[in-house]
Amino acid sequence: MSGQIEARLAELGVTLPQAAAPAANYLPFTRSSNQLFISGQIPMGPNGLEFQGKLGDGYGVEDGQQAARLCAINLLAQAKAALGDLDRIVRLVKIVGFVNCAPDFGDQPKVVNGASDFFVAALGEEKGPHARSAVGAASLPFGVAVEVEAIFEIA
Template sequence: MNQTPEQRLAALGISLPELTAPRGSFVTYVRSGKTIYLSGKGAPLRPAGVPVPKVGAEVSVADARQCAREVAIYLLAAMKEALGGFENLRQLVKVFGMVNATPDFTEHTEVINGASDLFVDVLGAEKGSHARSAVGVGSLPKGFAVEIEAIVEQV
């Protein structure tokens, strides 16, 4: 029997968070026809004055991968709201992941797999498989270890 995304989330012990208002002059998502663009979301938040750690130095691949998974949970909540329910998802089209990493770090794909794997686990292979980019950057807002955005198509 095929499970719904909600059933898969429950089986994984995941509750989707309430969406928070963006901190800036942008919105959580924008619809253009049947395509929905989800704004980038980062994790984890760092208190002001706390030094920004880098993936590949102070932050391990495993910890950064967990950050990517946390971002994916938030993006699933945004996706569900934007679509009016997961039953209206045709396809997760594209994921773009950024990793706040040291210049010599090369495991960006392993980090962003934390999000990609969860998307497939929750949405299923047919609707959750997606094109993707995973890149390293010199810094991210608020000292995030990762930031991820996504594009989805509505039925």
């Protein structure tokens, strides 16, 4: 039987993918006391890497929001791999969103809303709201448009 968070994901039409293996010498997640730190996730979809490019130069805010949402889905996949049960999440503490963008692009917060809005919908009003940063970057790994990392409080 699935828990409350997985039931919300099903209502949203989201099936979590298999958690991706790290692409270099790092851990996909690490636990410290009651916190789960998840390494930055990129927009890997069912057909491979998606959203490769720059915001403000080929991609608009809505594209970036979809990329950030996909990153958030992958973060939950990592959380499930780490915890076995997403209902062990007490709350999302913080996310950091990196946006690959043109020098004059200033809508990083709007882009990262794609992840923030998804987390609130998936985790609910008590567990989903979080602190965050939205940072512009000159480039990101594999040329992706967005990368997001997360810190969860866990039981």
